[in-house]
Amino acid sequence: MAENQNIMICVTQQKTCARLIKTGVRIQEKQGGDIFVVHVAPMGWNILGNSKEGEALDYLFDISKEVGAHMTVLRSSEVVKSILDFCEKHDIKTVVLGESKEKSADNNVIVKLSKKISEDVDLKIISTD
Numbered sequence: 001m002a003e004n005q006n007i008m009i010c011v012t013q014q015k016t017c018a019r020l021i022k023t024g025v026r027i028q029e030k031q032g033g034d035i036f037v038v039h040v041a042p043m044g045w046n047i048l049g050n051s052k053e054g055e056a057l058d059y060l061f062d063i064s065k066e067v068g069a070h071m072t073v074l075r076s077s078e079v080v081k082s083i084l085d086f087c088e089k090h091d092i093k094t095v096v097l098g099e100s101k102e103k104s105a106d107n108n109v110i111v112k113l114s115k116k117i118s119e120d121v122d123l124k125i126i127s128t129d
Contacts, residue, residue: 004032005093008086009069010109011039011060013053017098018063023126024096025067035069036090040079080112087121096124 009024011017024035039057057073064071076082087095095117100108114123 006033006091007031007035007094007096008083008090008092009035009037009096010083010098011037012098013039013041013056015056015059017056017060020096020098020126021060021063021067021069023124024069024094027094027096027124031094033093034090035064035067036086036092037064037069037071038074038083038086039072040074040076040082043075043077079109080116083109083113084116087117092121094122094124096126099125099127 007024007027009017009020011020021035021037024037028035037060039060061071072086074082074086083095086092095113097110097113100110110123110125117123
């Protein structure tokens with residue numbers, strides 16, 4: 001088993017994403033590496049303009065800090081490209097995502113990402129149940 005394989009946890013602006021961070025910590029305990037918590041915010045989106053969304057990101061930042069993870073908010077209208085670029089830049093070997101409620105492949109980030117991500121990167125899709 002390879003050691004110190006960096007982990008990326010993709011979060012939305014919802015407090016329930018804390019479970020994804022906890023999953024990432026369990027993975028890190030087995031394989032080592034750094035944890036990167038990442039939220040991709042659309043260009044022009046006012047992060048702090050919606051108090052619930054801003055509060056949720058603040059909550060996720062606090063949890064990230066508690067577990068020693070790095071949290072980054074990226075601005076981009078190309079979510080999949082931003083995730084792929086981040087993976088390459090930070091030598092990510094595992095990506096943790098929450099299951100998408102979007103059934104259409106055209107709008108489903110997981111479907112798009114799975115088609116483009118390197119074979120060296122393991123996608124872990126966590127059920128919303």
